[in-house]
Amino acid sequence: MVTLGDYLMVSGLLFTIGFAGVMLRRNIIIIFMSLELMLNSANLSLVAFSRFRVQPGGLPNYHAQVFVFFIITVAAAEVALGLAIIVALFRARQTTHVEDISTLKF
Amino acid sequence: MPPFLFWIFAAMMLVFGMGVIVNRNPIASALSLVLSFVGLSALFLSLNAYFIGVIQVLVYAGAVMVLFLFIIMLLDLRAEERRKINLVAFVGGSAVALAFFVQIYHVVSALGASRQTFPPLRPGTADDVHSIGLLLFGNYNLPFQIIGVLVLVATIGVIVLSKRELR
Numbered sequence: 001m002v003t004l005g006d007y008l009m010v011s012g013l014l015f016t017i018g019f020a021g022v023m024l025r026r027n028i029i030i031i032f033m034s035l036e037l038m039l040n041s042a043n044l045s046l047v048a049f050s051r052f053r054v055q056p057g058g059l060p061n062y063h064a065q066v067f068v069f070f071i072i073t074v075a076a077a078e079v080a081l082g083l084a085i086i087v088a089l090f091r092a093r094q095t096t097h098v099e100d101i102s103t104l105k106f
Numbered sequence: 107m108p109p110f111l112f113w114i115f116a117a118m119m120l121v122f123g124m125g126v127i128v129n130r131n132p133i134a135s136a137l138s139l140v141l142s143f144v145g146l147s148a149l150f151l152s153l154n155a156y157f158i159g160v161i162q163v164l165v166y167a168g169a170v171m172v173l174f175l176f177i178i179m180l181l182d183l184r185a186e187e188r189r190k191i192n193l194v195a196f197v198g199g200s201a202v203a204l205a206f207f208v209q210i211y212h213v214v215s216a217l218g219a220s221r222q223t224f225p226p227l228r229p230g231t232a233d234d235v236h237s238i239g240l241l242l243f244g245n246y247n248l249p250f251q252i253i254g255v256l257v258l259v260a261t262i263g264v265i266v267l268s269k270r271e272l273r
Binding site: 005008009016018024026027033034036037047048052054060062063068070072073074079080083084085086090 | 109112116119120123124126127132135136139142143146149150153154155157158161162165166169170173174177178180181183189195196198199200202203204206207210211214215217219220221222223224225226227228234237238241242245246249253256257260261263264267268
């Protein structure tokens with residue numbers, strides 16, 4: 001049978017993949033996609049806990065799913081804003097490579 | 107859901123998730139991200155979270171991915187040419203990510219609940235949209251309205267940022 005630990009481990013692996021993408025890739029759009037992967041792995045562990053903590057009526061704990069709903073909404077707003085910033089950056093610098101954007105670098 | 111389906115969809119999610127960060131072509135990365143999210147949505151369905159699974163496909167595979175592909179094509183990004191890999195940064199980044207996963211592995215193994223299977227639900231309960239809607243408009247009414255304002259602000263912000271000249 002599939003246990004809670006399996007879901008948590010898959011979620012942790014997905015988060016690690018996203019984390020490695022943020023650390024290793026230099027294309028700002030790929031970094032942004034990796035951020036989405038990390039947000040979604042957090043959603044997966046929240047839903048797994050929601051299913052695990054069954055309420056006395058035999059229903060899953062829906063508070064966690066409402067939280068996931070909020071996270072998805074915030075992530076959608078974040079994607080729209082982030083991509084607008086990337087477009088503005090590309091207009092100013094003609095690059096999406098983070099090593100070419102180092103004005104604020106100490 | 108039978109256990110082998112869990113492993114198939116988990117493997118699909120992880121393999122295409124790897125595809126996102128391994129591909130050099132941004133369009134291939136975006137399409138891998140779509141498939142990864144479809145696998146994730148199947149995992150949500152396997153956890154009886156039908157509403158979240160459908161929202162995941164609608165919002166991510168639908169709206170967000172179209173936005174990503176549109177921006178990639180608008181900026182006309184090609185597969186990036188091979189730059190010299192900074193070896194120290196590569197090894198350091200991989201080591202930090204690996205250490206992070208080892209940490210998660212230890213925390214999850216130490217958790218007593220992680221070896222338990224999921225308790226059974228009351229049969230015939232598939233009305234999770236009803237329950238989530240009641241919570242969302244009852245207990246979480248104020249956060250729901252705040253999130254509405256947030257989306258409005260994000261829309262206005264995108265319009266301001268997309269103007270030809272910022273001042």
